[in-house]
Amino acid sequence: MKHHYIPQFYLRPWLGPDHRLEEFGRVPPSNQIRSRRRGTNSTGYEEDLYIIPDTTAETQHNVEKIFMGVVDASAAKARDQLLTGVMPTGELRVAWARFLLSLMMRTPDQIAEFKRRISDYWFNPDTELLARYEEAKQKGWPATLEEYLKGSDKKVPERIAVMLATDMMQRENLLRLLMGAIWRVLDTRNKIRPFMTSDRPLVMTNGLMRDDGHFGLPIGPHHLFVGFMKQSFADDFCSKPAGRLVRLTNEAAIGQARKNVYALDATYIADVRKFMSKRDIMQLLPTEAK
Structure with missing residues (x-):
């Protein structure tokens, strides 16, 4: 479309x-x-x-x-x-x-940049996000946030980026x-x-x-x-x-x-x-x- x-x-x-x-x-x-x-x-x-x-x-x-x-x-x-x-x-x-x-x-360049930043944040979490995962982790969850994200849907960051763009x-x-x-x-x-x-x-x-x-x-x-x-x-x-x-x-x-x-x-x-x-x-x- x-x-x-x-x-x-x-x-x-x-x-x-x-x-x-x-x-x-x-x-x-x-x-x-x-x-x-x-x-x-x-x-x-x-x-x-x-x-x-x-x-x-x-x-x-x-x-x-x-x-x-x-x-x-x-x-x-x-x-x-x-x-x-x-x-x-x-x-x-x-x-x-x-x-x-x-x-x-x-615009195309701004949407692409938004997707890039969300994807980078999603697959390269900072220390604060890693610590929050450790606090929230429940029995049966992957041992680390990196393991959880590696097994997650690779399209999630893109979906988040598009919806956050509308919020902006x-x-x-x-x-x-x-x-x-x-x-x-x-x-x-x-x-x-x-x-x-x-x-x-x-x-x-x-x-x-x-x-x-x-x-x-x-x-x-x-x-x-x-x-x-x-x-x-x-x-x-x-x-x-x-x-x-x-x-x-x-x-x-x-x-x-x-x-x-x-x-x-x-x-x-x-x-x-x-x-x-x-x-x-x-x-x-x-x-x-x-």
């Missing part, structure tokens, strides 16, 4: 009269960046990305069909309000914040932080240059609790959603020339892209070739100690 880490609803505002958008990406063997017209169902996905291994055919895609389905369906309603200048409240505000968190965690996408403290921000939508329909987006579209400062802490997401070719931590910085940010904000947002979205950039058309392919993948990505998973 196609598991869309960039939801189709999110990309639809960039569709043209042909019901396609411009997709930029590297083409092997030269890896030169080129573009082509694509439908939303044909991009932003990886097959079986969130599959739950060793479960029934009816349940193995539940994360994509049920969890992500709910995340995206409710976020689509919130996004539609934002496009009309209405700030979501209540459950839709929660839904939009949850969607923003999901964009940071649901709805952590209450992070949701409250995003929901409590000052939300704005910038409308740039009077500007020639449109917003572009990518497979890593959420832009965020390195630390949200700074005076200039903010996060942003292009939600259409002429609309930018931004959340601010401080009112003074929100006012200063929104007073800047719209053309400059479009340019800087596009450079950030393109710079964070790892596989694809999206736009209305191929006009700014030179920008994609200049900036693509040149920027670090903000991640929910903390950096491991060396």
